[in-house]
Amino acid sequence: MAELKLKNQNKSYMEATVATETNGKTWSGGNNKPLGASYGKMMMWFFILSDALTFSGFLAAYGLMRFKFIESWPIADEVFTHFPFLHGVHAPMYYVALMTFILIFSSVTMVLAVDAGHQMKKGKVTFYMLLTIIGGLIFLGSQAWEWKNFIGGSYGAVQLNDGKIVQFVDASGHQVTLESFVTSEHSERVQNTRDKGLWFVEEAALPPFSVKEVIDGFNAHPELTIRTELINPETKTKTIIPRENAMSYLNETNIVVKGANLKVNEYGNTLFADFFFFITGFHGFHVLSGVIINIIIFFNVILGTYEKRKSYEMVEKVGLYWHFVDLVWVFVFTFFYLV
């Protein structure tokens, strides 16, 4: 008798649950929730865990290469010095700090959307989701601008035959641009593009100056000297070579470098540029997919999908992904710009 009663209770319990869930199966939103989380949310957590390990792998590889070349690694403060509308002003860190704030703020609007979803306030969820999407787009634009500056370069340098980068400094030890001391002799040499010669032959963009022009310019300006990538451990600055020894370095010059790409980097070790492009690019791709997913969910919110479902848990799940993207940026910020 008691058993029967229990059975009936269970039955009515099950019926009550089934009415609000999609169906009764264990793995599709049933009442049986492992670890107290819904299937989708738990799987989002484990996806985030695996993605976090992927990013750790990249950052740890960056650490390996940085420790390998610890005595000559580029100094981030000297690489990322641009700020919008401040031309020629040395502004380290400010721009990336701004980017960090943009991403943290879009995280705040996302969590406010999740919070509004818990209270079933459709209007508020819509508004905060929209702000989050805008924040994500601004971040992507900022990153594109950061890449543009890094690819374009700031001062220019020369690369020696063994791959080392040599930069030019004035008497006070500050870097000077190639343009400030090199005069172009306007040679006939132009970039070979497909429309000029054979249709299947082309070459990369030419550096702004030839090696000979740079060395002539250096000889014509006695106040200049050079510095190498080697870091002086006492002061944590790059080593400046006295002018009388400079020519023995410059005689080894292979190419003139402006900016950074996957093959050469005016700021120093090419691996720095490789890891920068790869890790910030991979992160930026996560931001892009986050924005796209947010847009899809944003339209679902507007259409009332979650109002009908009586649960805004989907907003919570994309929110998890969005916060994870912010979390990764916190680490990228530390390892590329601070440490």
Next chain:
Amino acid sequence: MAHAQEHKSHTGLIWKVFIILSVITIVEVILGIIKPEVLHLTKVLGTSPLNIIFLVLTLVKAYYITWFFMHMADETKSLRRAVVWTAIFLIIYLATLLLIEGSYINDVLAPLVKWNY
């Protein structure tokens, strides 16, 4: 199910966490720009005290984002441990090995690199 609890708004807590994250970021940026010599040029535990400060502040930020923005604090203890401890253990393991190897390669390689011409 904690229905009554879930419907309560947490906006106060959210803004508080935002302020904490902002203050930490501002401190990091100021330290990164000034680089006080006593923190930057001295050495503790194989690196500069400044780097250790940055790492600790980063982990504090990661904690606030995970616990309060991702609501890890509201998950069950078993889910929390399954995600957090797995990540912490594997990341420390990987980073330790790779950084030790990197230092070792540097010990062997650096004396062979020519810096005088």
